[in-house]
Amino acid sequence: MIGEQFVMRMKRYFRFLLVLTAALCNVAVARGEDGKKHELVQNSFWSNWYVQFGLDMSLQNPYGHDFFSGVFPNGKSFGVNASIGKWFTPIVGARAHVNWENGIKLFKNGHDNWLAPFYQPGTNMDKGGYITVVGDIQFDIHNLFWGYKEDRKWNMQVYPRAGAAYNFGVSKGTPLIGVGIGNTYRLNDKWLVYLDATYSMVSSGFVGVEKNTGTGSNSNGFFEIALGAQMNLSKTTKFSKKEAGSGERAVSGLWNDWFVQFGLDMTLQNPYGKNFAGDVFPKGKTFGVDAAVGKWFSPEMALRFKINWENSIPLFRNRHLEWVGPAEDPQSNMDKGGIMLLCLDMPISVKNIFMDYSPDQKWNCYAYPRTGLACNLAISSSSPMVGVGVGGSYRLNNKLSLYAETAYQMTTSEFTGGVSGTGMEVAAGSNGFFDLNIGVQIDL
DSSP states (O other): OHHHHHHHHHHHHHHHHHHHHHHTHHHHEEEOTTSOEEEEBOOOTTSSEEEEEEEEEEEEEOTTSOHHHHHHHHTEEEEEEEEEEEESSSSEEEEEEEEEESOOGGGOOTTOTTSSSTTOTTHHHHTTOEEEEEEEEEEEHHHHHHOOOTTOSEEEEEEEEEEEEEETTTTEEEEEEEEEEEEEEESSSSEEEEEEEEEEEEOHHHHTSSOOOOOTTSOEEEEEEEEEEEEEOSSOOSOOEEETTSSSOBOOOTTSSEEEEEEEEEEEEEOTTSOHHHHHHHHTEEEEEEEEEEEEEETTEEEEEEEEEESOOGGGOOTTOOSSSSTTOTTHHHHTTOEEEEEEEOOEEHHHHHSOOOTTOSEEEEEEEEEEEEEETTTTEEEEEEEEEEEEEEESSSSEEEEEEEEEEEEOHHHHTTSSOOOOSSTTOOEEEEEEEEEEEEEO
């Protein structure tokens, strides 16, 4: 069963990637009225920044409860949100988003039975509501499929979302992953109006009820509908055109700046309540292999899809492993398939932001937020996963580079298979693991 679910997830990921890459050339190259090919100029990192401020409504969707008949009034709440973002190209942007929900007395809902603690209406607001801190990777649908127009009034975006949520009502935190649809309407060069709708998945600890987290159709989560104003911060808010082949650096086209990676890695498991510093060797370490495909959209920003198959090669068996599920027989984890991690990363080149970019540069250093699914094949359980990492690459020649990375990912207790609870009663109390990775990169 878990194999079929994994194949279906993989098919959805690759369909999305194919659609995305097939449309990239619509933005990168266009023909002008003179019949000549024109390209969009790559703006600097400090261009195309904006901020957003708005109001929102959330509609809770706890596992095992009838959303359609019970969300009004049991599951609704109101709050405020703020964001800061940047468009790296006309089709790809990133946004940091903060939402404080159910914490303002003016928006009090006396029937909020589905906000933790469950069936204690008003308690969640009295304790401060809840807060989410997330990052969105935005894909502009209009610019992707119909070409970039600097005077277009209405633009639509889709975005995956990842981050963390903390519920003050039960003093619980959780990883958060989601997907949304956004819209902006341009009033003038400075001001826009935005409307977003997002669905986010969270763990059972966040909702404060004894229900499994679930993924897919049986998840704990909530819808967020946000409306507000957007203000452009940068003087440069548009992308100018130039004749193809002239000196300025163009926005990366369809076949430009792709790469693949292959590597080996070691994870250091960090289940809640365990003494990581003293016991991670040998109880928490595993070994695996990984592969990735990615693209640099600008000198500062890339997207990468990565698969990591962990604790699956008998040559790397750890016979003292105790911190990987199933808790009653950790050694069987490898025999039953190990761990599969499906990751979406957004590398941000620190070097190219603060130093002049050169196509001949030998080394690059970057940081990246990470989101995805952590699948424990041995117990047929998947968990939302969010994390952050740093890495560096050194170019050997025009095609081949070496890279090394380290990241920390947070997961829920479902992934650990009963090794420990999710935790998060205190800020440092999470299930998660470190990932240490080294390998080769081939530029395509």
